[in-house]
Amino acid sequence: MTTRLSVDFRDVGVIFAADRGFNYGDGLFETLRVVGGTAPLWARHAARLDTGCERLRMPTPDLAAVHAEVLRLCAGLDDAVVRITYTRGVGERGYALPSVQRPTLVIAASPLALETGASRDGIAVRLCDTRLAIQPALAGLKHLNRLEQVLARAEWSDPAVAEGLLCDMEGHLVCATAANLFAVLDGELTTPPVDRCGVAGVARAEILSSTPVTVSRMSPAQVLGADEVFLTSAVRGILPVRAFGVRTWQPGPITRALQAHWAGLGLPLPYRAKDSDR
Known part of the structure; x- marks a missing residue:
């Protein structure tokens, strides 16, 4: 089964080349496991993402909506690995923070098979x-x-x-x-x-x-x-x-x-x- 992708809650796999995550590594990510439609460590992932946003001066995403999107993409998978990538989004050229931040959220879910x-x-x-x-x-x-x-x-x-x-x-x-x-x-x-x-x-x-x-x-x-x-x-x-x-x-x-x-x-x-x- 191929990886299931969504960008900003839409089933697409494309981001803008001007995204600061692509250009500067300006963002955060979480890699989590989803078992039987449940993310057992979600609270810890959400807390770390929230803390990371605060430290990088990024607006925190709607964590409940992110959780729901993770579970939607994992529907039907017994065991899955999910990567959440959250960038500062597209901004003006240069290192200065954008005057208005419009972050990009990418979620990718794939079947997981661990080595015994x-x-x-x-x-x-x-x-x-x-x-x-x-x-x-x-x-x-x-x-x-x-x-x-x-x-x-x-x-x-x-x-x-x-x-x-x-x-x-x-x-x-x-x-x-x-x-x-x-x-x-x-x-x-x-x-x-x-x-x-x-x-x-x-x-x-x-x-x-x-x-x-x-x-x-x-x-x-x-x-x-x-x-x-x-x-x-x-x-x-x-x-x-x-x-x-x-x-x-x-x-x-x-x-x-x-x-x-x-x-x-x-x-x-x-x-x-x-x-x-x-």
Whole structure:
């Protein structure tokens, strides 16, 4: 089945070449999962989009209408991935904000099929050479400029490596190219802060609200010494890390408990967990 598209609530797939999202990356996006006609993490996506609009000085869209459009496009799909792209719209030439903002809303929905092995057995990750620039004004936002992630993902083509970990300019680990990072360090579940760079993921927010987590800067060496490591993604869920550098792991009890929590939200795992996994 092809991707279903709407632009400004109309079933078209065209935007103007003068759109600031196209020209400057001036906008935000959300990527969410819809299961059986329900978006379980919608409230978190909506809150992040609202906060992002405020920080970028953009008018917030009608979030109820956006939600309804997401569900309309996903009608008949058992499991879907949706991207909401929200730009400042067409404006005058130059970086100055348009005198009147007319944002553009693009929603794309596609069927989703998750890989079974990633959630069950874990994934291999590598350390990227590309580093994230420190920019607190944009930190945490899911803004449209993803060139750092594009360059990082271009560093490898080995299909055995599923993700790359990114450091900031000072060598602190921040996240993966398309996920947030968690590690169990000295018995404490820990995740890096995203106050200077990186994205404040909605899956990360769900974990922070559901279990005790220490937010602390961490190094690659600390992760290599961790008891458990996993990544979080609103679409892919809780992904155990089974290999990083010379270190290997089996999915641990904290990872499995959080996978069970994730499934309890209405976001099913792509495999049925055994009792020993829980």
